[in-house]
Amino acid sequence: MARSPATRLLCICSSQFKLSKVRYFPYSNRFASYCNEFHKYSTQLHQSLTKFYEISSFGLDSRVYSFNNIRSYCTPSEISNSSSGLESRETSVSEHVDDDNQIENQVSVSHVAALDPVELYRRLRDGPVARKLGLEQWEELTEIFRCFVNSGWASNQALAIYISASFFPIAAHSFRNFVFKKCDHDIVSYLLSLGPGTESERFLFPLFVEYCLEEFPDEIKKFRSMISSADLTKPETWFPFARAIKRKIIYHCGPTNSGKTYNALQRFMEAKKGIYCSPLRLLAMEVFDKVNALGVYCSLLTGQEKKYVPFGNHTACTVEMVSTEELYEVAVIDEIQMMSDVYRGYAWTRALLGLQADEIHLCGDPSVLDIVRKICQETGDELIENHYERFKPLVVEAKTLLGDIRNVRSGDCVVAFSRREIFEVKLAIEKHTNHKCCVIYGALPPETRRHQANLFNEQGNEYDILVASDAVGMGLNLNIRRVVFYSLSKYNGDKIVPVPASQVKQIAGRAGRRGSIYPDGLTTTLHLDDLDYLIDCLQKPFDEVKKVGLFPFFEQVELFAGQIADATFSQLLQKFGENCRLDGSYFLCKHDHIKKVANMLEKVQGLSLEDRFNFCFAPVNIRDPKAMYHLLRFAQSYSQNVPVSLAMGMPKCSARNDTELLDLESKHQVLSMYLWLSNHFKEETFPYVKKAEAMATDIAGLLGESLIKANWKPETRHQGKKANDNDDGYQRPRSLVKLQEQKRQEKDIKSVEKVSA
Numbered sequence: 001m002a003r004s005p006a007t008r009l010l011c012i013c014s015s016q017f018k019l020s021k022v023r024y025f026p027y028s029n030r031f032a033s034y035c036n037e038f039h040k041y042s043t044q045l046h047q048s049l050t051k052f053y054e055i056s057s058f059g060l061d062s063r064v065y066s067f068n069n070i071r072s073y074c075t076p077s078e079i080s081n082s083s084s085g086l087e088s089r090e091t092s093v094s095e096h097v098d099d100d101n102q103i104e105n106q107v108s109v110s111h112v113a114a115l116d117p118v119e120l121y122r123r124l125r126d127g128p129v130a131r132k133l134g135l136e137q138w139e140e141l142t143e144i145f146r147c148f149v150n151s152g153w154a155s156n157q158a159l160a161i162y163i164s165a166s167f168f169p170i171a172a173h174s175f176r177n178f179v180f181k182k183c184d185h186d187i188v189s190y191l192l193s194l195g196p197g198t199e200s201e202r203f204l205f206p207l208f209v210e211y212c213l214e215e216f217p218d219e220i221k222k223f224r225s226m227i228s229s230a231d232l233t234k235p236e237t238w239f240p241f242a243r244a245i246k247r248k249i250i251y252h253c254g255p256t257n258s259g260k261t262y263n264a265l266q267r268f269m270e271a272k273k274g275i276y277c278s279p280l281r282l283l284a285m286e287v288f289d290k291v292n293a294l295g296v297y298c299s300l301l302t303g304q305e306k307k308y309v310p311f312g313n314h315t316a317c318t319v320e321m322v323s324t325e326e327l328y329e330v331a332v333i334d335e336i337q338m339m340s341d342v343y344r345g346y347a348w349t350r351a352l353l354g355l356q357a358d359e360i361h362l363c364g365d366p367s368v369l370d371i372v373r374k375i376c377q378e379t380g381d382e383l384i385e386n387h388y389e390r391f392k393p394l395v396v397e398a399k400t401l402l403g404d405i406r407n408v409r410s411g412d413c414v415v416a417f418s419r420r421e422i423f424e425v426k427l428a429i430e431k432h433t434n435h436k437c438c439v440i441y442g443a444l445p446p447e448t449r450r451h452q453a454n455l456f457n458e459q460g461n462e463y464d465i466l467v468a469s470d471a472v473g474m475g476l477n478l479n480i481r482r483v484v485f486y487s488l489s490k491y492n493g494d495k496i497v498p499v500p501a502s503q504v505k506q507i508a509g510r511a512g513r514r515g516s517i518y519p520d521g522l523t524t525t526l527h528l529d530d531l532d533y534l535i536d537c538l539q540k541p542f543d544e545v546k547k548v549g550l551f552p553f554f555e556q557v558e559l560f561a562g563q564i565a566d567a568t569f570s571q572l573l574q575k576f577g578e579n580c581r582l583d584g585s586y587f588l589c590k591h592d593h594i595k596k597v598a599n600m601l602e603k604v605q606g607l608s609l610e611d612r613f614n615f616c617f618a619p620v621n622i623r624d625p626k627a628m629y630h631l632l633r634f635a636q637s638y639s640q641n642v643p644v645s646l647a648m649g650m651p652k653c654s655a656r657n658d659t660e661l662l663d664l665e666s667k668h669q670v671l672s673m674y675l676w677l678s679n680h681f682k683e684e685t686f687p688y689v690k691k692a693e694a695m696a697t698d699i700a701g702l703l704g705e706s707l708i709k710a711n712w713k714p715e716t717r718h719q720g721k722k723a724n725d726n727d728d729g730y731q732r733p734r735s736l737v738k739l740q741e742q743k744r745q746e747k748d749i750k751s752v753e754k755v756s757a
């Protein structure tokens with residue numbers, strides 16, 4: 001049978017390396033040099049190989065190299081274009097093979113590098129135990145192997161032959177002992193001439209590969225099975241029913257307050273059957289209310305609540321709850337840029353890949369436009385892009401509040417990035433001005449947030465200032481005239497960092513919404529020092545997102561669990577994270593919080609793997625010991641198949657201090673968790689749903705009352721973490737810019753001191 005030029009190229013290489021499958025194809029310097037040689041004859045083919053190499057370096061398995069993979073990257077035209085050059089090259093390469101064979105028996109040190117690694121390995125393996133090394137040589141060789149055993153490069157490359165990162169040091173050490181035992185003269189001399197470092201690593205690696213293939217077949221097989229069961233590549237193929245539909249994707253792309261959601265919702269309401277996927281419960285509720293008020297029967301579905309509206313064909317849900325089983329005419333996925341969120345991104349990716357809908361409307365900023373284009377090519381969906389401009393430009397007030405919170409005005413939303421700061425600001429404003437403040441932050445139930453938002457939106461009352469966290473950034477349509485950033489740095493769970501530009505834009509964009517009483521939006525900072533950072537953020541174009549989030553389904557984790565004996569669920573997740581394979585456009589979402597819950601639930605006997613998986617997704621604040629305790633208790637009752645009780649008293653009145661307020665927040669979160677569990681597990685095990693709902697509503701009411709009269713100094717859940725207060729309970733934040741400048745100056749001073757020293 002006539003072979004294509006590309007096949008012949010590959011056969012040439014394979015005969016040269018005596019491999020039918022190129023196990024260490026990308027590592028071979030010789031192969032690289034051949035690629036360069038071939039470049040003379042076939043530029044395109046070389047590009048194809050380069051492209052293959054680039055692509056393969058994204059994923060692990062694609063680095064295990066059947067030549068078929070390479071062939072699939074060579075298009076027919078590239079192959080035929082390269083035909084003539086390859087023929088002539090084939091002869092000369094074959095001659096070279098003969099040369100190699102001739103010189104094999106008369107090896108000298110300088111030829112070691114040019115030898116086929118397979119032959120070289122065999123020589124080492126089958127040869128006699130050779131000379132003894134002198135102390136100096138022994139030390140030098142020891143150092144060479146120390147570098148090899150610790151080489152990140154070699155460890156990473158070894159993954160391609162299914163030597164795991166944890167097994168690599170053991171395998172490398174064993175290989176070291178093998179080479180020391182044999183001490184082949186030429187190989188050792190050559191290694192000593194190279195010395196420790198990159199060159200000797202590159203030389204040793206192919207020998208190491210051969211050694212491992214012979215010595216550790218079981219470990220390789222085991223790791224290989226494990227790897228293939230942690231395969232998250234080609235996620236578009238996980239949804240065959242969605243792939244069977246020719247979907248039309250409409251990307252409503254633009255900045256905040258440009259009418260993206262509004263337009264998508266118009267199509268949603270016109271459809272016979274529609275689903276709206278929201279980033280927040282609050283926004284799902286808002287759409288549910290709005291759409292029903294316009295006469296379109298719409299149900300509500302969030303993790304915590306199901307409100308079925310009779311005869312309704314429309315649903316407003318949180319994105320995590322969307323079904324990929326049902327058929328819809330129109331689906332809306334709001335805030336699509338959240339696909340790149342490190343924790344929750346997988347929910348948006350799943351909705352985009354898996355929704356069975358004729359029309360899918362994506363609303364978001366331009367940051368994920370390119371990656372959505374790529375995904376649509378892979379799924380075969382049609383993509384239509386609708387670009388939007390902000391209704392009215394956002395104006396930056398250069399004057400700022402000059403560091404004095406008393407300069408707030410009616411219609412201002414002061415944004416702070418911690419609960420503590422929010423209460424400090426509220427206290428200061430109410431103490432030093434005649435304004436009253438509403439507050440919105442993440443730990444408040446959606447009902448309370450909505451109540452606060454309504455209080456602020458309504459005219460004719462004294463609550464004309466809103467103090468909010470970044471929880472205000474998405475969704476809510478508020479009557480905000482001006483967004484004032486109290487600071488532009490926040491705690492990211494690890495350290496204080498500048499607020500990312502995309503988030504600054506999103507929050508600032510809350511000012512001056514179309515249809516509100518302040519259609520002209522303003523934004524500024526409390527301190528003059530922070531103004532430049534604000535302007536930079538607003539001017540900065542959206543960063544292009546390169547990867548979006550994924551997380552395995554339970555079935556994938558279950559398959560993986562089958563490969564690992566005696567691992568706890570948390571270890572299983574850890575191993576899955578370490579070993580899963582992903583295509584270049586995806587990352588595995590962070591799941592530290594899930595592992596924390598998994599660890600806590602480890603001591604609960606009798607939970608199936610699926611139960612554990614589901615319990616780990618329950619909405620719980622892992623930093624709140626009370627909430628964690630209740631989750632543990634719920635899981636224990638569930639595992640014993642006894643009705644899960646609430647075991648929680650109802651507070652009698654609104655909070656009188658911050659401790660009581662924190663307690664109310666915490667209690668509401670526990671009830672919310674109970675409701676979530678009742679929707680995700682057998683209902684009969686959670687028989688107190690009605691009671692939990694009633695208590696949650698009452699507590700949300702008490703929280704609302706508490707916030708209205710809250711005039712106390714804030715506390716934190718964690719003792720000893722308090723910031724320095726000044727006398728009037730209002731701590732002036734240190735400007736981020738100033739802090740950075742100060743650091744820079746300190747650095748400069750240090751380097752000047754160093755130089756002068």
Ligand SMILES: Nc1ncnc2c1ncn2[C@@H]1O[C@H](COP(=O)(O)OP(=O)(O)OP(=O)(O)O)[C@@H](O)[C@H]1O
Pocket residue numbers: 254255256257258259260261262263363475477509513514515
């Ligand atoms: N064509 C329109 N007619 C009337 N009101 C509109 C129209 N378009 C948008 N609006 C109103 O303008 C406000 C902002 O619109 P919308 O919420 O769609 O913006 P968005 O681009 O989705 O903003 P964000 O990125 O902040 O979510 C909403 O109150 C919406 O009802």
Ligand SMILES: [Mg+2]
Pocket residue numbers: 260261262334363
């Ligand atoms: Mg929107």
